[in-house]
Structure formats: structure tokens, C-alpha cells
Amino acid sequence: xxxxxxxxxxxxxxxxxxxxxxxxxxxxxxxxxxxxxxxxxxxxxxxxxxxxxxxxxxxxxxxxxxxxxxxxxxxxxxxxxxxxxxxxxxxxxxxxxxxxxxxxxxxxxxxxxxxxxxxxxxxxxxxxxxxxxxxxxxxxxxxxxxxxxxxxxxxxxxxxxxxxxxxxxxxxxxxxxxxxxxxxxxxxxxxxxxxxxxxxxxxxxxxxxxxxxxxxxxxxxxxxxxxxxxxxxxxxxxxxxxxxxxxxxxxxxxxxxxxxx
Amino acid sequence: xxxxxxxxxxxxxxxxxxxxxxxxxxxxxxxxxxxxxxxxxxxxxxxxxxxxxxxxxxxxxxxxxxxxxxxxxxxxxxxxxxxxxxxxxxxxxxxxxxxxxxxxxxxxxxxxxxxxxxxxxxxxxxxxxxxxxxxxxxxxxxxxxxxxxxxxxxxxxxxxxxxxxxxxxxxxxxxxxxxxxxxxxxxxxxxxxxxxxxxxxxxxxxxxxxxxxxxxxxxxxxxxxxxxxxxxxxxxxxxxxxxxxxxxxxxxxxxxxxxxxxxxxxxxxxxxxxxxxxxxxxxxxxxxxxxxxxxxxxxxxxxxxxxxxxxxxxxxxxxx
Numbered sequence: 001x002x003x004x005x006x007x008x009x010x011x012x013x014x015x016x017x018x019x020x021x022x023x024x025x026x027x028x029x030x031x032x033x034x035x036x037x038x039x040x041x042x043x044x045x046x047x048x049x050x051x052x053x054x055x056x057x058x059x060x061x062x063x064x065x066x067x068x069x070x071x072x073x074x075x076x077x078x079x080x081x082x083x084x085x086x087x088x089x090x091x092x093x094x095x096x097x098x099x100x101x102x103x104x105x106x107x108x109x110x111x112x113x114x115x116x117x118x119x120x121x122x123x124x125x126x127x128x129x130x131x132x133x134x135x136x137x138x139x140x141x142x143x144x145x146x147x148x149x150x151x152x153x154x155x156x157x158x159x160x161x162x163x164x165x166x167x168x169x170x171x172x173x174x175x176x177x178x179x180x181x182x183x184x185x186x187x188x189x190x191x192x193x194x195x196x197x198x199x200x201x202x203x204x205x206x207x208x209x210x211x212x213x214x215x216x217x218x219x220x221x222x223x224x225x226x227x228x229x230x231x232x233x234x235x236x237x238x239x240x241x242x243x244x245x246x247x248x249x250x251x252x253x254x255x256x257x258x259x260x261x
Numbered sequence: 262x263x264x265x266x267x268x269x270x271x272x273x274x275x276x277x278x279x280x281x282x283x284x285x286x287x288x289x290x291x292x293x294x295x296x297x298x299x300x301x302x303x304x305x306x307x308x309x310x311x312x313x314x315x316x317x318x319x320x321x322x323x324x325x326x327x328x329x330x331x332x333x334x335x336x337x338x339x340x341x342x343x344x345x346x347x348x349x350x351x352x353x354x355x356x357x358x359x360x361x362x363x364x365x366x367x368x369x370x371x372x373x374x375x376x377x378x379x380x381x382x383x384x385x386x387x388x389x390x391x392x393x394x395x396x397x398x399x400x401x402x403x404x405x406x407x408x409x410x411x412x413x414x415x416x417x418x419x420x421x422x423x424x425x426x427x428x429x430x431x432x433x434x435x436x437x438x439x440x441x442x443x444x445x446x447x448x449x450x451x452x453x454x455x456x457x458x459x460x461x462x463x464x465x466x467x468x469x470x471x472x473x474x475x476x477x478x479x480x481x482x483x484x485x486x487x488x489x490x491x492x493x494x495x496x497x498x499x500x501x502x503x504x505x506x507x508x509x510x511x512x513x514x515x516x517x518x519x520x521x522x523x524x525x526x527x528x529x530x531x532x533x534x535x536x537x538x539x540x541x542x543x544x545x546x547x548x549x550x551x552x553x554x555x556x557x558x559x560x561x562x563x564x565x566x567x568x569x570x571x572x573x574x575x576x577x578x579x580x581x
Binding site: 103 | 306309310311312313331332334335337339341342343344345346347348349350354358359361362363364406
């Protein structure tokens with residue numbers, strides 16, 4: 001545990017002395033703030049139109065502005081992290097290997113699992129830190145809504161995005177352990193993410209394969225969370241996804257001992 | 262402290278380390294000498310648990326480097342060929358990090374870091390980012406890293422490479438100062454380094470051990486006899502013939518010194534024979550002016566070259 005914390009601490013520090021963290025967080029907040037504003041304006045305008053229509057037909061307006069904004073916003077966040085997480089994980093092991101510091105870690109009394117988990121939790125923390133300010137936009141909207149929409153929506157949505165992000169980070173960490181080149185790691189990670197994203201396009205095909213692909217798609221489960229539903233199958237999916245790639249990373253690092261020439 | 266038995270490492274058809282056996286006593290400095298690619302780094306990496314051996318065993322402080330890797334890693338400090346530093350950290354933060362992952366108890370950490378900084382003369386650089394340090398300082402940080410947890414065994418892979426002459430002397434003195442409390446293995450391809458710092462030398466070539474001895478024994482072994490250097494003014498052919506006639510001579514080489522009429526002849530003699538007076542007499546007898554006559558003891562360099570360029574049979578013979 002102490003070893004794990006030592007690695008975690010080093011990684012966090014590394015993120016914040018290099019420009020990576022600042023550039024990623026800055027860019028992320030800038031884009032997400034812009035789009036939140038845009039969605040809010042668009043949905044409110046739409047709600048006015050709906051209200052006008054409903055007045056014409058004499059029906060009581062039923063338009064869930066915060067819910068609409070929330071869903072659009074969470075959809076955007078999930079797309080954004082697709083582009084940003086590869087940059088958070090690209091150097092995790094690639095840089096360590098290139099610098100030769102892997103030799104220090106691997107000859108210290110510290111296990112591969114501790115190294116991998118320390119690094120994984122650090123990237124997850126940075127990710128959470130990046131995400132946190134965006135929640136304030138949503139909270140602000142909540143507090144100015146009448147009635148205040150269920151907080152469950154917010155929690156489920158952010159739980160979903162954390163789980164999705166964690167899964168992508170675990171995958172990115174694994175890919176980073178395969179190469180010494182950060183750029184290759186980033187590109188491969190991005191390609192792998194895209195692949196996971198479009199897996200559920202297979203849902204058009206009927207039957208067994210279609211539903212399997214649908215289950216495997218990372219975005220499918222996220223949609224459930226974005227609608228405010230904490231779905232057990234989604235939880236299991238994301239947790240096993242993270243576990244699998246953390247495990248594969250440990251194996252990959254361990255195998256370096258044997259492959260090295 | 263360190264026991265290595267029949268250690269072999271083969272990757273893809275190449276045997277980098279071939280049945281290497283040696284042992285190091287507590288407090289001793291062992292030099293690992295060999296040309297680049299001889300298997301020094303590979304042997305060290307096996308000892309540190311960085312990579313497994315193909316066959317054979319190695320024990321450090323009684324623990325098997327493969328079976329008990331974690332325990333071994335607690336007992337060693339290791340400086341790889343390139344200092345494993347994080348450029349974005351300060352010297353102090355970096356050493357603190359290393360102390361943490363080497364399981365130094367938190368109440369002793371600050372003291373250990375300060376101690377390592379003091380021993381490597383990094384006091385005035387402790388708050389500087391490692392990427393701003395010169396090569397010599399980085400190397401020192403690498404050494405500080407290897408001793409921050411006060412390990413029993415310190416393994417240094419070419420610790421003086423890339424340093425300037427003054428720094429080299431400092432590092433050598435530092436290493437000598439560490440012996441006694443620590444058992445040290447260092448590798449180098451620089452010969453004076455081993456004769457100056459090491460208690461014992463393992464000469465390794467193409468993965469095989471060519472010789473294990475003290476530097477003094479290796480130099481005084483004078484394999485193949487003694488060499489005598491003669492500087493004289495004489496016709497080359499006549500000198501060669503005259504010297505060959507001296508009893509006990511095994512080989513004569515003569516060559517013209519640049520920019521002068523002087524000839525320098527190197528006379529090799531059979532073991533045990535001192536023929537200096539006989540040579541002098543011969544030269545005087547011919548009436549040639551003699552400028553210099555002295556015995557040349559084989560330097561470690563000569564032994565090294567002989568051991569590492571000769572055929573394996575010769576190397577084997579000298580090792581036994």
C-alpha cells in the first residue's frame with residue numbers, strides 16, 4: 001500500500017510539473033463550457049417553441065429542460081474524453097521505458113501490481129479532477145431550475161462518465177506498456193477507443209452476435225447512466241473492463257523481463 | 262555475500278553470459294572488466310532481478326535472485342548504465358521517491374536522503390531539477406539513488422562513464438569509501454579504474470570468465486615472461502641479430518623512433534630470467550651508444566588485451 005502510494009504520488013506530481021495536465025484540463029474545460037452554454041441556449045429556445053405550440057393546442061407544457069441539457073452534455077463529455085484520455089495515458093509506461101526508469105522500478109522491492117495500480121489511480125484522479133469543474137455547470141443549472149430535477153440524474157451521469165473514463169484509462173495504460181513511443185501509444189489508444197465506440201453498430205444485425213456486440217460496446221452502457229439509470233450490467237461491464245486491462249498491463253510489464261534483449 | 266554459480270543467459274541464439282561463476286565477500290569491491298558487449302550488463306541485470314537467467318543460480322545475502330527476488334531487491338542498490346532519473350523532479354524529491362519505493366521507513370527517510378546527498382556531494386544541487394544538471398551531476402544522482410536505502414550490496418554499471426577526470430577521481434574515492442559497509446560490484450571497460458578501486462577483478466569476455474584475481478596478482482603474473490625496453494643508436498638489422506643472440510631472449514622487436522637515429526627494441530624473455538645485464542653487455546660490446554634500458558612490467562591493459570583477444574584455450578589456461 002505504501003509502495004502504491006509512492007508511485008501514485010510520483011505520477012500525480014509528474015502530471016502537474018509537465019504541461020500535459022494543464023493543457024488537457026484547460027482544453028477540456030474550455031470546450032465543455034462552450035458546449036454546455038450552447039446546449040442550454042438551444043434547449044431553452046426549443047422549450048419556448050414547444051410552449052408556444054402547446055399553448056396553441058391548449059395542452060399543459062411538459063418539457064424537461066435540465067434533463068435534455070444534461071443528456072446532451074453527457075453525450076458531449078463522453079466524446080470529448082475519447083480524444084483527451086489517450087494523452088493522459090500515452091506516457092504512463094512508454095516514457096518510463098524510454099527514460100530507463102523502468103529499470104529502477106523493476107529492481108525495487110515493489111510489485112508490478114503496485115506499479116500498475118499506482119499509475120492507474122493517478123490517471124483516474126487526474127481525470128476526476130478534470131471532470132469535477134464541469135459538474136459545477138450542471139449544479140448551477142439544477143439550482144436555477146424549478147422544480148429541481150432529481151439529483152440521482154446527476155450522480156448517475158457522472159458515475160457513468162467516471163466508469164467510462166476509468167475503462168478508457170485502463171485500456172490506454174495497457175497500450176502504453178506495449179511501446180516505447182508515446183505517439184504510437186496515443187494513436188493506438190485512440191483507434192482502440194473508436195473501435196469500442198462503434199462496436200454497437202452491430203446491433204442492426206439480429207440475434208446472438210448483435211446482442212453480444214451491443215453488450216461489449218462501451219458507449220451502450222454509458223447511455224444507460226446518462227439517462228439516470230445505474231444499471232448492474234453496466235457496472236459489471238466497466239469494472240470487469242478495468243480489471244481486465246489492469247491485469248493485462250501487469251502481465252505485459254512482467255513479460256518485459258523475459259522479452260528483453 | 263554474493264554467490265554466482267554457472268550463470269547462463271541466452272537470448273535468441275546468442276549466449277550473452279556463459280556459465281559464469283564467482284563470489285564476492287562482504288565488504289569487498291569486485292570489478293567487472295570486459296569489452297563492450299562482453300556480458301557485464303547482462304550479468305548485473307540478472308543479479309538485480311531485472312531479468313531472469315536461462316540457467317544457473319545467483320544468491321545475494323543468501324537469497325536467490327529469482328526465487329526470492331523481492332528480498333534480494335531490498336538488499337541491493339543498482340545504478341544501471343544510464344542513471345534512471347526523472348528529469349522533472351528535483352534531486353531531493355527524486356531521492357525521496359526512491360527511498361519510498363525501496364521501503365525506507367518514513368521516520369528515517371529524510372535522514373537517508375540527506376546522507377545520500379552528502380555522500381555524493383550534491384548539497385548545492387538538492388533543490389535543482391534533474392534535467393538542468395550536467396551529465397556528471399546526473400551520474401552522481403544515479404549513485405545517490407543506489408545507496409539511499411543503505412543496501413548491503415551496491416551494483417554499479419559503469420559508474421564513471423561520461424564524467425570528467427576530476428569527477429572520475431571523486432566517484433572512485435566515493436566508491437572506495439563505501440566499501441567495508443557495503444559489498445560492491447562495479448563494471449567498467451576502463452582498466453586503471455579496477456586497479457585503483459577494486460579488491461578483485463573478474464575479466465569477462467564473450468560471456469565467459471577469462472580471469473579472476475586481485476589487480477596486483479594479475480599485473481605481477483607477467484604471463485609469457487618479462488619485457489625489456491632498450492633505446493639505442495645502432496643499425497636496425499645488426500641490433501636485432503645481436504639481441505637475439507642473448508641467451509634467454511624469446512622475441513625481439515625493433516623500430517626507429519620518429520625524428521632521430523635512435524632505435525627502440527622490445528626484448529621479450531622467458532619467465533624468471535633476468536637478462537638486463539647480458540643485454541647491456543652485448544650493446545657495449547658492439548660499441549653502440551645506449552640511452553635507456555628498463556624492464557617493462559605488463560600493465561593490466563596488456564593482460565586484458567591478451568586475455569580478451571587470444572583464443573579461448575589460452576584464456577582458459579590463464580584462468581586456471
